[in-house]
Amino acid sequence: MADPSTYRPATGSIPDAPGVYKFRDANRRVIYVGKAKSLRSRLNSYFADVAGLHPRTRQMVTTAAGVEWTVVTTEVEALQLEYNWIKEFDPRFNVRYRDDKTYPVLAVTLNEDFPRLHVYRGPRRKGVRYFGPYAHAWAIRETLDLLLRVFPARTCSAGVFKRHNQIGRPCLLGYIDKCSAPCVGKVTQEEHRDIVEDFCDFLAGKTDAMVRKLDKEMTAAAEELEFEKAARLRDDLSALKRALEKQAVVLGDGTDADVVAFAQDDLEVSVQVFHVRGGRVRGQRGWVVDKVDETSVADLVDQFVTQFYGEQVESAQASGIESAPVPREVLVPELPDDAAAVERWLTDLRGGKVVLRVPQRGDKRALMETVERNAKEAFQQHKLKRAGDLTARSAALQELQDALGLDSAPLRIECTDISHVQGTDVVASLVVFEDGLARKSEYRRFAVREGADQGDVASIAEVVRRRFQAYLRETKQDGPLPGIDPETGKPRKFAYAPNLLVVDGGAPQAQAASDVLAELGITDVAVVGLAKRLEEVWVPGEPDPVILPRTSEALYLLQRVRDEAHRFAIAYHRQKRSKRMTTSALDDVPGLGQTRKAALLKHFGSLKKLREASIEEISGVPGVGRRTAEAVHATLSAAGTEGEQS
Numbered sequence: 289m290a291d292p293s294t295y296r297p298a299t300g301s302i303p304d305a306p307g308v309y310k311f312r313d314a315n316r317r318v319i320y321v322g323k324a325k326s327l328r329s330r331l332n333s334y335f336a337d338v339a340g341l342h343p344r345t346r347q348m349v350t351t352a353a354g355v356e357w358t359v360v361t362t363e364v365e366a367l368q369l370e371y372n373w374i375k376e377f378d379p380r381f382n383v384r385y386r387d388d389k390t391y392p393v394l395a396v397t398l399n400e401d402f403p404r405l406h407v408y409r410g411p412r413r414k415g416v417r418y419f420g421p422y423a424h425a426w427a428i429r430e431t432l433d434l435l436l437r438v439f440p441a442r443t444c445s446a447g448v449f450k451r452h453n454q455i456g457r458p459c460l461l462g463y464i465d466k467c468s469a470p471c472v473g474k475v476t477q478e479e480h481r482d483i484v485e486d487f488c489d490f491l492a493g494k495t496d497a498m499v500r501k502l503d504k505e506m507t508a509a510a511e512e513l514e515f516e517k518a519a520r521l522r523d524d525l526s527a528l529k530r531a532l533e534k535q536a537v538v539l540g541d542g543t544d545a546d547v548v549a550f551a552q553d554d555l556e557v558s559v560q561v562f563h564v565r566g567g568r569v570r571g572q573r574g575w576v577v578d579k580v581d582e583t584s585v586a587d588l589v590d591q592f593v594t595q596f597y598g599e600q601v602e603s604a605q606a607s608g609i610e611s612a613p614v615p616r617e618v619l620v621p622e623l624p625d626d627a628a629a630v631e632r633w634l635t636d637l638r639g640g641k642v643v644l645r646v647p648q649r650g651d652k653r654a655l656m657e658t659v660e661r662n663a664k665e666a667f668q669q670h671k672l673k674r675a676g677d678l679t680a681r682s683a684a685l686q687e688l689q690d691a692l693g694l695d696s697a698p699l700r701i702e703c704t705d706i707s708h709v710q711g712t713d714v715v716a717s718l719v720v721f722e723d724g725l726a727r728k729s730e731y732r733r734f735a736v737r738e739g740a741d742q743g744d745v746a747s748i749a750e751v752v753r754r755r756f757q758a759y760l761r762e763t764k765q766d767g768p769l770p771g772i773d774p775e776t777g778k779p780r781k782f783a784y785a786p787n788l789l790v791v792d793g794g795a796p797q798a799q800a801a802s803d804v805l806a807e808l809g810i811t812d813v814a815v816v817g818l819a820k821r822l823e824e825v826w827v828p829g830e831p832d833p834v835i836l837p838r839t840s841e842a843l844y845l846l847q848r849v850r851d852e853a854h855r856f857a858i859a860y861h862r863q864k865r866s867k868r869m870t871t872s873a874l875d876d877v878p879g880l881g882q883t884r885k886a887a888l889l890k891h892f893g894s895l896k897k898l899r900e901a902s903i904e905e906i907s908g909v910p911g912v913g914r915r916t917a918e919a920v921h922a923t924l925s926a927a928g929t930e931g932e933q934s
Contacts, residue, residue: 291350292334292335292338292349292350292352293335295352295353295354295355296335297331297355302327302328302331302332302357303327303328303357303359304326304327304328304329305326305327305359306323306324306325306326306327306359306360306361306362306363306366307323307324307327307357307358307359307360307366308321308322308323308324308357308358308360308366308369308370308373309321309322309323309324309327309330309331309355309356309357309358310355310356310357310373310377310379311348311349311352311354311355311379311381312352312353312354312355312356313351313352313353314353315783315784316354317377317784318373318377318379319348319351319352319379319380319381320348320352320379320380320381320382321370321373321374321377321379321382322370323366323367323369323370325363325625325626327357327359331355331357334349334355335349338350342579342581342582344381344578344579344581345581345582347381347682348381351381351699362629363626363628363629364629364632364633366629367594367626367629367630367633368633370594371594371595371598374595375598375599378729380722380723383557383577383578383579383591384577384595392407392408392409392428393407393408393409393418393419393428394406394407394408394418394419394428394431394432394491395407395408395416395417395418396416396417396418396419396484396487396488397415397416398415398416398417398484399413399414399415399416401477402442402449402470402471402477402480402481403441403442403480403481403484404441404442404443404444404445404449405432405436405441405442405443405484405487406443407428407429407432412603412604417488419488419491419570419571433466435487435490436461436466436467437465437466437523437524438502438524439483439484439486439487439490440461440465440466440467440468440483441467441468441480441483441484441487442467442468442470442471442480443461443467444459444461444467444471447893447897449471450471450893452471452472453471453472456472457472458471458472458474459471462474468480468483491570499525502521502524502525503525505521506518506521506522506525509521543564543567543616543617543652544564544565544566544615544616544617545564545615545616545617545618545619545652546561546562546563546564546615546617546618546619547561547562547564547619547652547655547656547659548560548561548589548592548593548618548619548620548621548659549621549656549659549660549662549663550585550588550589550621550660550663551660551663551664551666551667552579552583552585552588552667553667556576556577556578556579556667556670557576557577557579557583557588558574558575558576558663558664558666558667558670559574559575559576559577559588559592559663560572560573560574560659560660560662560663560666561573561574561596561659562655562658562659562662563615564615564655565615572662574662574663574666576666576667576670584622585621585622586622586623586624586625587624589620589621589622589623589624590624590625590626590630593618593620593624593630593634593644594630594633597613597614597634597637598637600613600614601613601614601637614634614637614638614642615642616638616640616641616642616643617642617643617644617645618634618642618643618644618645619645619646619647619652619655619656620644620645620646621646621656621660622646623644623645623646627644630644631643631644680841681723681724681725681841681845682724683841683842684724684840684841684842684844684845685697685698685699685723685724685842685845687836687840687841687842688788688842688845688846691825691834691836691842692788692814692816692825692827692834694787694788694814696787697787698786698787698788698814699722699723699787700720700721700722700784700785700786700787700788701720701721701722701786701787701788701789701790701845701849702718702719702720702721702755702786702788702789702790703718703719703721703789703790703791703792703849703850703852703853704716704717704718704748704751704752704755704789704790704791704792704801704853705717705791705792705850705853705854705856705857706736706744706747706748706751706792706857707854707857707858707860707861708736708861713861713864714735714736714747715733715734715735715736715857715860715861715864716733716734716736716747716748716751716857717731717732717733717734717853717854717856717857717860718731718732718733718734718751718755718853719731719849719852719853719856720786721845721848721849721852724845726852731856732755732781732782733856733857733860734750734751734754734755735864736750736751737750738750744793744797745793745796745797745800746800748791748793748797748800748801749800749801749803749804752789752791752800752801752804752805753804753807753808755782756785756804756805756808756810756813757808758781758782759782759783759784759785759810760808760810761782762781762782762783763783785810785812785813786813787813787814788813788814788815788816789801789805789813789814789815789816790815790816790817790818790846790849790850790853791815791816791817791818792817792818792820792850792853792854793817793818793819793826794817794819794824794826794833795817795826795828795833797817798815798816798817798826798827798828799828799829801815801817801828802815802828802829803828815827815828816834816846818846818847818850819833820850823836823838823843823847825843825846874888874889874895874920874923874924877916877919877920877923878919879916879919880916880919880920883911884909884911884912884916887909887910887911887912888906888909888912888920891909895924898920898924899924899925901921902921903917903918903921904917906920906921
């Protein structure tokens, strides 16, 4: 644990000017980024009495080993530089309002020849348009079910679409007129895209025009005595109106705004955002994040707005979406000190005027109160679900330090696990936890080579050797900052050593890992083994294990680290095994070369579907004759029977 006074800048050396600053740890990794109107005033506050600092601030300054700053000329420049550095360095102590990947959205795959509508969770992809997020997946499906009557676009997966194209018959949705059945040519590619674009326009807020269009068509059909068509249009109009009723009108003036509210205590803050488009609530997001410092609501608004809209615009650009995700108005509970600079920055992002303001009365004030209630409710639910989570993580790290006799709390823990089936397809995982939380961007996986035939102990030794040999190479690279790539400014892949290395296993596995570290001359990494049977913690060289209480936060943390390594290893093993079995199952077919193997797998999409295919379907693949199809069918059927018996 570092003493902040050891790296405090000399008196008078910090400029009394606006700028952005970075704290770095002993490995020169950036751990915190901030901005200030006066660098001197702000940075001096970090070097006050450590006992009087906010708990997370105290942990940050005692983890850091140095501070540096950059002077800027305008507040807008400071906003941009702070945002860029947080995005580039991903500092562990900065609050990150990352887009919550657990919220479902309605995705429209405009990058496909026949676009598909479907529920989606995950990162944004280029060429796909997204609507939402929604609180529940069933809300998307309910709305989609209503709208498919009016906009009968494709909702099936690529495999289903291809299969019905091959058999020449539409699926059930095609028969009940909830899909225009482009798979069998009922509509052309252009006609289907027109349907999808009308669907997107409707969800984007062009609802009144669509309702007027259907009403006009219904009236015209009735006047032409086309009563069946008029009845269908009447039902379509009714479906549209029911879908609109599910999106409550909250502002009658067609407001395009985001409404942001917070609820907080000394350690955490809850954020809620309602997205209002065309006067209707089109989506909702929420986060609960750790606080790093004593932060006012105005400061929270500043942090949130710059991070959230910066990442939203980058995500939209990556997805090929032309319309900016920044609304005309951002309604907040308090204005930040640099509100004018934030407005100018948002205006540049949007490419049009953006207003940042506090609603004082009327419908907008009432909606702000609703969002505030949602933030408080989400915060309360979070505290009930994860009571004392930050405290528990800190307690777990302190318990580990005490139980294992470490010099400092293990802020970075790495764990490795081996996965195989009877010695075949041997793989290993390496997972990373920092401050008690998984850091998935730094996970690594290994295909075990020399140790694969010698058991788990040899495999553990090989993986540890490869990981720390890479660490030694990375830290000895030429450059002003060891471990930092001089071209990108980002950490190299294995540039940081853990405080604690956990191996899945008992005393032999732990000793093997320890011997490798000693052989490489690495003495500042502690090693333990966690045995599954009794959850014993084995320290190399000790005759007896360390027994942590079953209710111990430290044991719970070690179990989570070990289980995550186990999950990651199994996932990689299944991937390798599946890939090997896909090709090996066809190796036994006499006369079947690589070209026809590839043709079969490409045609059916997977080995499972090929196994389910009939001889006639297999012989329909170009280049595959009847005799070869019979051989493929017989071989795969026999292999499937053997698999069921085993």
